[in-house]
Amino acid sequence: MPNPQAYRDGLSSMVTSVCVVTTEVDGQRYGFTANSVTSVSMDPPLMSVCLAETADVHPAFSRAETVAVNVLAADQHPLTQAFATLDVDGFDTAPCTLGKLGAPLLDGATASFEGLVHQRVTAGDHTIILIEVVDVVVGGREPLVYQGRRFHTLSPMEPSAP
Numbered sequence: 001m002p003n004p005q006a007y008r009d010g011l012s013s014m015v016t017s018v019c020v021v022t023t024e025v026d027g028q029r030y031g032f033t034a035n036s037v038t039s040v041s042m043d044p045p046l047m048s049v050c051l052a053e054t055a056d057v058h059p060a061f062s063r064a065e066t067v068a069v070n071v072l073a074a075d076q077h078p079l080t081q082a083f084a085t086l087d088v089d090g091f092d093t094a095p096c097t098l099g100k101l102g103a104p105l106l107d108g109a110t111a112s113f114e115g116l117v118h119q120r121v122t123a124g125d126h127t128i129i130l131i132e133v134v135d136v137v138v139g140g141r142e143p144l145v146y147q148g149r150r151f152h153t154l155s156p157m158e159p160s161a162p
Contacts (some may be wrong), residue, residue: 022104023064030060033084045133068103073141074153
C-alpha cells in the first residue's frame, strides 16, 4: 500500500474538470462538487461519478433515478464551495433549470449531461454512479479545471506542427 500522503500528492498532479452533480428526489434538490467524473462508454453513452459514502447527499443519490453532471465554467468557481460545504444549499447561489428528465441543470455551465442512473457500485469508501446519458446541453464556455490543489483556467495552445 502506498504512503497515503504520496498517493494524495500523486493524484493532485492530475488535471480534472470541475463538476457539480445534481438531482431532485421527492421535490428536494441535491448537489455535490466532483472532479471524479469519467466518460465510460459511447454505446450506450455512459459516464461515471464517484461519491463518498460519508457525504451528506449520499442517501439522496442512493435513491435518485435521474442525475445531471454540470461541467463548471471558469467564472463559476464560487459554486465549487457552495456545493462542497456542509449545511449550505448550493442552489441558493446557482440559478438552474430542470432538464428533460427533471434533474437540475446549472445555468451557464460549460456542458450539462443529464441521464438515468444505470448502476451503482460500491468501491472502497465511495459509490460509483454510472449514468446513461440521455441529453447534453453544450454551453461552449471555457471550463474550470483543478490541478495541484488549485483551480485553473485553460489557455489555448498553438497547434502542433505535422
